[in-house]
Amino acid sequence: MLKNILVGQSGGPTAVINSSLYGVIEEGLRNKEKIGTVYGMVHGIEGFLAGNFINLSEVADNEPIDRLKITPASFLGSCRYMLPEDLGDKVYDKLFDTFAQMNIGYVFYIGGNDSMDTVSKLSRVALLKKSDIRFIGVPKTIDNDLAETETSFGFQSAVDIATNAIDCIHTTAASHSRVFIVELMGHKTGWLTLHAGIAGGADIILIPEIPYSIEAISQAIAKRTASGKRFTIIAAAEGAISKEEAAMSKKELKLLRKQENYASTAYRIGAAIEEKTGQEVRVTVPGHVQRGGQPVAYDRVLATRLGVRAAELILNHEYGYMVGVKDNKIV
Numbered sequence: 001m002l003k004n005i006l007v008g009q010s011g012g013p014t015a016v017i018n019s020s021l022y023g024v025i026e027e028g029l030r031n032k033e034k035i036g037t038v039y040g041m042v043h044g045i046e047g048f049l050a051g052n053f054i055n056l057s058e059v060a061d062n063e064p065i066d067r068l069k070i071t072p073a074s075f076l077g078s079c080r081y082m083l084p085e086d087l088g089d090k091v092y093d094k095l096f097d098t099f100a101q102m103n104i105g106y107v108f109y110i111g112g113n114d115s116m117d118t119v120s121k122l123s124r125v126a127l128l129k130k131s132d133i134r135f136i137g138v139p140k141t142i143d144n145d146l147a148e149t150e151t152s153f154g155f156q157s158a159v160d161i162a163t164n165a166i167d168c169i170h171t172t173a174a175s176h177s178r179v180f181i182v183e184l185m186g187h188k189t190g191w192l193t194l195h196a197g198i199a200g201g202a203d204i205i206l207i208p209e210i211p212y213s214i215e216a217i218s219q220a221i222a223k224r225t226a227s228g229k230r231f232t233i234i235a236a237a238e239g240a241i242s243k244e245e246a247a248m249s250k251k252e253l254k255l256l257r258k259q260e261n262y263a264s265t266a267y268r269i270g271a272a273i274e275e276k277t278g279q280e281v282r283v284t285v286p287g288h289v290q291r292g293g294q295p296v297a298y299d300r301v302l303a304t305r306l307g308v309r310a311a312e313l314i315l316n317h318e319y320g321y322m323v324g325v326k327d328n329k330i331v
Ligand code: F6P
Pocket: 011, 012, 013, 080, 112, 141, 142, 143, 185, 186, 187, 238, 291
């Protein structure tokens, strides 16, 4: 009896996450002599644990699925759910019993770091249980912070939106002498802010990896003012952190954030700049806009290629991998 595929999406969606889903489904359906039914988890592993899944083969029989390639958001729904660290937890028994009942042979999980953690845990449990179910990770994140792949799909689409936000601020900035802060996504990594900041011509870029000093920022603003430039645009990652804060323990920082009660990072930085320089500051937070809209062509192609390659791995009996990009090639 042919083994079935189960595919799920998890974490923050990107504009392009469905393209990779399309790649997996399409490749599964094209190989009818090797693959049985393609099932989809509804709302990731969390939804699947609650008994929610759909038969994607049936969906594809009834309506063309190629529009998935250009449909933003995650078709299957998503979750932010971490599987237990204890690989002996009964959650795993429940999952593997359900996989067996559904005759699942291959599981694809599309997502970022937490999702790859899920793939890793399930693969390790499979070894412990001597199960021959295979798990493949497909890297998706607008943060572009997954190890072992040069890029992840969703990133370029988010960079375009974030760059556009900075571009739009230039219009107002040019007519007022103010400091503008555009806060971009990325709690732990600054790739998105760095790329959009460079592309959008931000004057100062603040990323979590390099703690900032309000003194240095104020000096840079003063230098611009002295040279006749009336405004300053700052691209700040939501996880940007000052040098003093970086030296604190996690507990101390959590307490400080609670006491300060700023709506978000940019407001905190803005207040500090206003206090130090006396300059008027305006804040823009595009937020989840960065994860939506139409994906750029680059991302659509990348996601489809990664999705197809993931399915090919299964067909070629190459298991236990995450697909990725190295030297511009899919590996
Ligand atoms: O998925 C990554 C990401 O977009 C981060 O850049 C951001 O910090 C986080 O998700 C926001 O998550 P949520 O939508 O769950 O608040």
